[in-house]
Amino acid sequence: MRLDDVWLRYRRGAPWVLRAVQLDLAPAEAAVVLGRNGVGKSTLLQLAAGVLRPTRGAVRDRPRVVGWVPERFPADQPFTIDQYLTAVARMRGLPASEAGRVVTAWTERLGVRRYGDVRLPELSKGTAQKVGLAQALLVRPDLLILDEPWEGLDVTAREMVPDLIAEVRDAGGSVLVSDHRGETVRLPGATQWLVDEGAVIVATPSPSSESSVVEIVVPTADAAGTVAALRAAGHQVLGVRPAVSASAAVAEPERGGLTGSGLTA
Numbered sequence: 001m002r003l004d005d006v007w008l009r010y011r012r013g014a015p016w017v018l019r020a021v022q023l024d025l026a027p028a029e030a031a032v033v034l035g036r037n038g039v040g041k042s043t044l045l046q047l048a049a050g051v052l053r054p055t056r057g058a059v060r061d062r063p064r065v066v067g068w069v070p071e072r073f074p075a076d077q078p079f080t081i082d083q084y085l086t087a088v089a090r091m092r093g094l095p096a097s098e099a100g101r102v103v104t105a106w107t108e109r110l111g112v113r114r115y116g117d118v119r120l121p122e123l124s125k126g127t128a129q130k131v132g133l134a135q136a137l138l139v140r141p142d143l144l145i146l147d148e149p150w151e152g153l154d155v156t157a158r159e160m161v162p163d164l165i166a167e168v169r170d171a172g173g174s175v176l177v178s179d180h181r182g183e184t185v186r187l188p189g190a191t192q193w194l195v196d197e198g199a200v201i202v203a204t205p206s207p208s209s210e211s212s213v214v215e216i217v218v219p220t221a222d223a224a225g226t227v228a229a230l231r232a233a234g235h236q237v238l239g240v241r242p243a244v245s246a247s248a249a250v251a252e253p254e255r256g257g258l259t260g261s262g263l264t265a
């Protein structure tokens with residue numbers, strides 16, 4: 001697929017969100033879309049998905065089957081999970097028996113089988129996000145587009161995302177994924193598209209640049225300084241969270257556990 005001199009603004013006279021974007025995405029390639037909040041990552045993904053049309057320029061050779069997982073699944077629809085996913089599968093061209101089979105398989109895999117009869121507006125945000133994931137995967141996409149897929153999913157589903165991406169790529173499909181949490185360190189070899197000031201800069205990590213995630217615990221008072229020091233040393237800091245004190249409490253119950261911050265660098 002190619003984005004050929006793509007420009008986008010939401011209204012005539014509004015500022016350009018993307019300007020003269022020229023990008024290629026090859027079969028079996030994964031590209032991670034990075035950039036600060038509001039810079040245009042979702043806009044770029046929606047252009048690739050065909051949800052938005054370029055104001056100028058063109059998207060060429062978009063693969064036939066596109067699976068798009070929006071940042072937030074629109075759950076305000078009066079269907080149960082099974083009704084919704086079966087309708088999507090039928091719209092994708094599957095016969096009724098096959099539609100039923102894939103809906104069962106994907107709802108089981110994503111851990112939402114038992115909510116099959118629950119209506120979408122009644123679902124928790126995490127379950128609704130899984131329905132958003134399932135609808136994109138019912139028929140294996142030639143192009144899978146995931147907008148911040150790690151947001152709003154529970155740990156089990158988050159852990160699944162790299163496997164889902166690998167399966168699409170192994171079958172020759174392309175993947176486009178936005179990520180502001182840094183989770184895509186778990187997609188080795190993915191191209192990076194950095195959106196900045198309307199332009200998109202492409203970086204291809206060399207095969208030798210494999211990286212590891214190191215988790216450390218520091219006293220809360222030192223967290224900000226540690227983050228600054230790690231960044232100054234050129235490391236990518238993925239997040240800071242309160243340390244789970246359970247292990248410390250078990251190890252040293254008489255001292256009341258440890259108050260600290262967990263850092264993933």
Ligand SMILES: Nc1ncnc2c1ncn2[C@@H]1O[C@H](COP(=O)(O)OP(=O)(O)OP(=O)(O)O)[C@@H](O)[C@H]1O
Pocket residue numbers: 010017035036037038039040041042043044180
């Ligand atoms: N439907 C819309 N109508 C008008 N402006 C919009 C619309 N959607 C997005 N924008 C604007 O376009 C710009 C890019 O938004 P976009 O959602 O693509 O950014 P993003 O990088 O995905 O942000 P985030 O990381 O917060 O999701 C922002 O200034 C946003 O306010």
